[in-house]
Amino acid sequence: MKEILRKSATFPSLTSSMPSEAWDIGHYLRLAAIFEATTDLVAMADSNEQIIHINRAGQKMLGLINTNPPSNLSLIDIYPTDERSFIRSQALPIAKRDGVWSGEVTIFSHIDHKEINISQVIVAHKNDLGEVEFFSTIARDITSLKSAEKALVMFAKVFESTQEGMMITDAKNDIQSVNPAFTAITGYSREEVLGKNPRFLQSGQHDINFYQKLWQAIDTLGQWQGEIWNRRKNGEIYAEWLTISTIKDDKGKLTNHVAIFSDITNVKMVEKHLVHLAHHDVLTGLPNRLLFNDRLDQALIKSHRDKSIVAVIFIDLDRFKPINDTFGHRIGDLLLQAVAERLRGCVREEDTVARLGGDEFTIILEEIFNSQDAAKIAQKILATISSSFVIEGHKLNIGASIGISIFPVDGQDSETLLKHADKAMYKIKEGGRNGFLFYQNGLFLSIL
Numbered sequence: 001m002k003e004i005l006r007k008s009a010t011f012p013s014l015t016s017s018m019p020s021e022a023w024d025i026g027h028y029l030r031l032a033a034i035f036e037a038t039t040d041l042v043a044m045a046d047s048n049e050q051i052i053h054i055n056r057a058g059q060k061m062l063g064l065i066n067t068n069p070p071s072n073l074s075l076i077d078i079y080p081t082d083e084r085s086f087i088r089s090q091a092l093p094i095a096k097r098d099g100v101w102s103g104e105v106t107i108f109s110h111i112d113h114k115e116i117n118i119s120q121v122i123v124a125h126k127n128d129l130g131e132v133e134f135f136s137t138i139a140r141d142i143t144s145l146k147s148a149e150k151a152l153v154m155f156a157k158v159f160e161s162t163q164e165g166m167m168i169t170d171a172k173n174d175i176q177s178v179n180p181a182f183t184a185i186t187g188y189s190r191e192e193v194l195g196k197n198p199r200f201l202q203s204g205q206h207d208i209n210f211y212q213k214l215w216q217a218i219d220t221l222g223q224w225q226g227e228i229w230n231r232r233k234n235g236e237i238y239a240e241w242l243t244i245s246t247i248k249d250d251k252g253k254l255t256n257h258v259a260i261f262s263d264i265t266n267v268k269m270v271e272k273h274l275v276h277l278a279h280h281d282v283l284t285g286l287p288n289r290l291l292f293n294d295r296l297d298q299a300l301i302k303s304h305r306d307k308s309i310v311a312v313i314f315i316d317l318d319r320f321k322p323i324n325d326t327f328g329h330r331i332g333d334l335l336l337q338a339v340a341e342r343l344r345g346c347v348r349e350e351d352t353v354a355r356l357g358g359d360e361f362t363i364i365l366e367e368i369f370n371s372q373d374a375a376k377i378a379q380k381i382l383a384t385i386s387s388s389f390v391i392e393g394h395k396l397n398i399g400a401s402i403g404i405s406i407f408p409v410d411g412q413d414s415e416t417l418l419k420h421a422d423k424a425m426y427k428i429k430e431g432g433r434n435g436f437l438f439y440q441n442g443l444f445l446s447i448l
Contacts, residue, residue, distance in 0.1 A: 041118070041139040047132050049075040049092070061141060063111030075122075075135060078107045080115060095124040096132055104142065117146040165240075167259040173197055176256070185240070185263045187233030198259070203237045205229040214244075218257070222246045227264070238265040281355040283333055284340035292354035292362055296414040299352075299366045300407055308367045310407040311374035314421035315343070315381065317359035318399035318433045327394060334391045335398070342384045346377060362418070371406055371438060378402050378436040386434065401429040402436035410439045 035042045041058035045051045095101040102121045120139040124132045165182040217224040225243045240261040247256040279291035303310045324332035343353045352364040385400040403424025411417040420439040428437045
C-alpha cells in the first residue's frame with residue numbers, strides 16, 4: 001500500500017486538497033491503522049485489477065485469513081461467477097470513466113463459498129494523464145440488512161393480503177397503520193382512522209370492567225385474546241376474535257400495540273341458531289322439553305326465595321289425531337303452529353309456553369297470587385282453542401284437556417309438578433275432555 005501511494009503521481013480522491021508533505025510515514029501509518037480498524041472490507045488493486053492489499057475485516061469476510069496479499073487474486077475473483085460479468089461490463093468501466101462506481105452486489109467467502117450481500121464503492125485512481133494507476137474499494141456487509149428488508153417485504157405482503165384485519169398503534173395507542181382487511185371489516189378507510197384511538201370502534205356491548213381486565217392482561221402478560229363486539233362505520237354491531245400484543249424495543253420500552261382480528265359474526269349467528277335448535281321445537285319455535293325443564297327449575301328457585309306461587313299447566317289437544325289422519329301431516333303441522341300462536345296470546349310475556357312433543361303443550365305461570373289466576377288462564381286457553389281454525393280453506397275444530405299443578409303444594413321439584421299436571425290432564429280426558437282440573441294433592445279439583 002505504501003509503495004502504491006509513493007508511486008502515484010497524484011491521489012485525487014484522497015489528497016487533492018492536501019499538501020504533498022501530508023503523505024509522510026506518520027500519515028500513512030495513521031491511514032493504515034484506520035483501514036485495519038474498520039469492520040468494512042477495504043482493499044486495493046493495481047491497474048491490472050490484481051489485489052495487493054486487503055485489511056483484516058476484508059480477509060475475514062472473504063475467508064482469506066493469513067493470506068495477505070492473496071496471490072494471483074484479482075478484484076474480479078471476489079465475486080460469484082454470475083456476478084462477474086456485471087462487474088467487468090458495467091461496474092469497472094464506470095469506475096474507469098467516472099472515477100467511482102457504487103452499488104449493491106454479492107461476494108463470496110473462499111472458505112465456505114457462502115454468498116455475502118455488500119454495499120460497495122470502487123474508486124479508480126488516475127494520474128495526470130488520466131490513466132488508472134490503481135483501484136481502491138470499500139464494501140460493507142449488508143446481508144443481515146437485506147434479510148431484514150426481505151422480512152419486511154414479506155411482512156408487508158402478509159399485512160396487505162391477509163384476510164384478518166390488522167391494526168398497529170403507537171405506545172399511546174394512536175393508530176399508525178391498518179391493512180385492507182381492516183377496511184373491509186370495519187368500513188373505515190386508512191385515512192379516516194390514522195392518529196385516532198381505536199375506542200371509536202366500541203359497540204357499547206361491554207362495560208368498563210371488561211376493558212379494564214383487557215388492558216390489565218395486556219400490561220401484565222403482553223397479550224390479550226378473546227371475543228369482542230365492535231361497531232362498523234355503518235353502525236352495524238359485529239363480533240370479532242381479537243388478539244392484541246405489545247411490541248417493545250431492545251431496552252424493554254413499549255413502542256407499539258398490534259391488533260389482529262377476524263370477523264366471526266356469521267359464526268356467532270350459526271352458534272346462536274344451533275343453541276336455539278337445541279332448546280326450541282323446530283315446528284312451532286316454542287321452547288322444547290329441555291328448555292321448559294330449565295326454566296321451570298329457575299322459576300321454582302325464584303318462587304322459593306320470594307315465597308310466591310308457580311303453576312304448571314299441561315295441555316293435550318282433543319280431536320287432533322282424526323284431523324291429522326284425515327287431512328295429512330302438513331295440515332296437522334300448520335294447525336299445531338296456529339295453536340302455539342294462540343297459546344302465546346293467552347299468557348304474559350314472562351310466562352313460558354312450550355311444546356313437549358306431538359299435540360302436548362305446557363305452560364309455566366310465574367309469580368301468581370293464587371290458584372284462581374291459573375284457572376282464569378285455563379279458561380282463556382279453552383276458549384281460544386275451541387274457536388274454529390281455518391287452515392288452507394279447511395275449517396277445523398278441536399278442544400283441549402288441561403291439567404294444573406301448583407308449587408309448592410303439589411310438588412317441590414319440576415319432575416313431580418309436571419307428572420301431577422299430566423295426571424290431572426288425563427283425569428279430565430277420561431271425564432269428557434275440553435276442560436281443566438287441578439291436581440290438588442290427587443283430588444283433581446275444578447276451581448271456578
